[in-house]
């Protein structure tokens with residue numbers, strides 16, 4: 001590659017969920033059709049490395065690749081269990097392999113979009129443009145859209161509590177049809193908490209196939225076998241003994257109010273988890289990527305500084321309070337979420353997590369939570 005061709009109108013660093021989704025949206029918008037776009041990733045992804053779930057009210061952009069969907073959810077708290085409809089919401093599941101395939105099918109045909117398999121080591125803001133350094137090359141652009149977390153600064157800082165949503169999942173196939181496929185188990189807190197917030201997350205997508213994910217909202221990761229032993233004993237308890245494990249997944253998503261977007265500059269924007277798009281109180285990210293990439297398209301078309309994209313809202317502060325509580329009293333997660341699901345409709349909870357509630361609805365939510373616990377956290381934050 002000669003030096004002249006190393007300048008691009010846009011460089012997308014990281015071709016995972018957020019990088020590919022912004023590339024997809026750019027490829028479908030005429031404004032970008034004559035713009036040169038480079039996507040960099042250490043690997044061109046096609047395998048099924050993640051299962052993404054999210055809820056949405058209406059039809060969505062990813063409906064043609066849904067693996068399964070549920071209109072009911074199950075929540076098992078510290079004292080009671082419930083199965084309830086979430087309509088008009090639908091809980092949707094997609095396999096990342098189908099997502100990558102769909103996106104590459106569209107962007108792979110665009111002449112203005114190039115992909116290069118390279119290891120990115122650094123990105124830097126210069127006076128009026130950004131630079132991407134890979135192990136082989138140096139690229140320049142006025143718009144760098146980056147989804148790689150280069151530092152662990154968010155873990156080292158003390159200002160905001162940092163937990164992780166960490167989990168190991170087994171995709172289980174049984175001989176007999178033992179699963180009911182109409183309800184996804186959001187959280188089953190009936191498992192030993194061991195001083196943490198621990199729950200089982202279950203997605204039955206066929207009568208003989210389901211994903212069982214042993215999940216924690218806590219500071220420290222566990223030994224791999226602790227997660228897998230917990231899944232095995234859970235299955236045994238449910239009398240599910242004749243099964244094979246057809247796939248596995250594992251993850252750790254940051255849960256923090258750390259302002260990742262403070263790294264944004266005039267010519268560089270951080271997106272996806274690296275941009276703080278993972279919801280701090282839950283780790284859910286996919287829906288945020290869906291929403292924010294649409295907004296980012298509008299912002300890119302304004303041709304203003306990338307620094308002004310991200311805005312902090314009151315939900316950022318609500319998440320901070322919950323994380324303050326879970327960080328100090330990690331064992332109280334089961335009680336906090338149980339109370340939430342006992343007192344409030346799931347639709348209101350989902351709307352709140354989508355950051356779409358009104359202030360009046362939020363007052364209703366807070367008045368139904370553990371007032372003392374939340375007031376203490378509020379006072380400590382404010383003073």
Ligand SMILES: Cc1cc2nc3c(=O)[nH]c(=O)nc-3n(C[C@H](O)[C@H](O)[C@H](O)COP(=O)(O)OP(=O)(O)OC[C@H]3O[C@@H](n4cnc5c(N)ncnc54)[C@H](O)[C@@H]3O)c2cc1C
Nearest residue numbers: 014015016017018041042052053120251272273284285286
């Ligand atoms: C197993 C798993 C399951 C999840 N399930 C859900 C879910 O159900 N719902 C939900 O909302 N969220 C979920 N998440 C959280 C979130 O949606 C995903 O992590 C999502 O992939 C985040 O997108 P991203 O673009 O920020 O990061 P990624 O998708 O990880 O993309 C980053 C890309 O950068 C590339 N890269 C990294 N370092 C370099 C380097 N040095 N040089 C070149 N390329 C590099 C990687 O190869 C990768 O392709 C899950 C996360 C995991 C790990």
